[in-house]
Amino acid sequence: MTNSPPRSLITRLGIPPTLAWGYLGLLLFMIGDGVESGYLSPYLIDQGISESRVALLFTVYGIAAGLAAWLSGVLSDLWGPRRVMWTGLAIWAAFQLFFLLAAIPLTSYPLMMLAYGLRGLGYPLFAYGFLVWVAGVTPRARLGTAMGWFWFAFTGGLPTLGSLVAGGLIPQIGSYATLWAALVLVAAGGLIALLLVRDDHGARRPRGTGEGPVATLAGSITILWRNPRVGVGSVVRVINTASQFGFFVIMPIHFTRTVGFSLTQWLHLLSAMFATNIFANLLFGVLGDRFGWRRTIAWFGGAGCTLSTLLLFYVPDAAGPNFPLALLVAAFYGATLAGYVPLSALVPTLEPKHQGQALAALNLGAGASTFVGPAVVAAFVGPLGVEGVVWIFAGMYAMSCVLAHFLKLPDEPGTADAQDAAAQRGDAPEGTAAGAAPAPA
16 A cells, blocks of 8 residues: 555656666666766876767767667567566676777777777667567557656766766866766666566567568568658657767767867757756646647757757857857757657557567667767768857757658548548548548538
C-alpha cells in the first residue's frame, strides 16, 4: 500500500512506472557522456591537434554513433533492449579507459581516432535501446509525454548537466581528471538503469513477428522506402540535432576566441541552453499529444530552429561578450530544438506492424546527425567561415519544416491508409463510396 501513491504520481506525470529507475539511470549516464561536450574540442587543440583534425575526429565519432543508433533498434528486436544497453555500457567504459590511459597521454592522433571513434558506439546503444524499451511499454495516448521524459533525461545530461559538471570540476581538478569523473558517472547511471529496472519487455525479443535476424536487419533499412513517411521522418531527425553536434565543434572556439567569452562563461551558456531544452522537451511532448505531433514538429521545431540558429550567431556577433543577451538567444535555441520531440512518438506509429524497424530507422537518423553536423563544419568552415556554416544549418531547418507536413499518420483523415481502413470496416462517410476521399469536415 505504501508504494501506491508514488506509482500513481509517476503515472500521472506520464512516466511508465516500471521504467522509472531507467530514466534516472539514463540521466546519470548522459551527464557523464556530456561532460566533455563543451570543452573537448579546445582541449584537444591545446594538446597540439589541429582544428580540422579535431573536426574529423568528431566526424568519425559521429559515424560510429550513427551506426550504433541504427543497430540499437535492430538489436533490441533480436536481443531485447536490456542486453543492448549492457553492450553500450561496456563499450563506452572500455574505450574511455583506452582513450584516457593511452591515446591522450601519448598525444597520439591515430590512437585517439581509434579509441574515441569506437567509443561512439556506446551511448547510442545504451540510450536508444532504452528508447525502444519506452516505446514498447507506453500506451499510444501517452507516448508523446513518455518520449518527452526520455529526452528530458537525455538532454538533461548531454550536454546540460554534463557541461555544468565540467564547469565546476575543471577549475578544481583539471580537464584530464574531469574525463575520469565522466567515466564514474556513466558507470553509475548504467548500473542503476540495468540493475534496478524490472520489466519483462527489456529481457527478450518480442515474439510472433515471424521475422528472423536477417529479415529484421534488412527490414530496418528497406522500411525507409517501403514506407516513405518513415524515410522522411528519419531525414527530419537528422536535421533536428545536426547543428547541435556541429556547434560543439565550432562554437566553443567562436564564442571564446572571436566573441570574447571565457571558457567558463561558454560552459555556463551551454548549460543554460540545454537546461531550457530539457524542460521544453516535456512541454513539447505534452503539447504534441494535444496540439498534434506533426504540427508541433513543423512549427515549433522546423520554423523555430530556423530563426533561433541565426540569432545564436548574429546576436553575440553584434553585441560582443554580453552575457545576459547571449544567455537569452542560447535558451531560445535550446527550446526550439525540443520542438522535434514528437518525432519519437510519430515515426513508430507510422508503421504500427513494424515499430522496431521504424525506431531503428529513426535512431539511424538520430545517430547520423552526430556526424552530419561535424561533417558540415569540416567541409564548409574553411571556405565559408562560421557564418556560412550557420546559414547552412538554418536552411536545413527550413527544409525540415516543409518535410514535416508529409508525416501523416496511417489513420489520419485524408491518408490512403485511413480510407482503406474505413472501407474494410464499412464505415465510410454517408454518401461517400467506400475508399473514396471523405467529404471535407
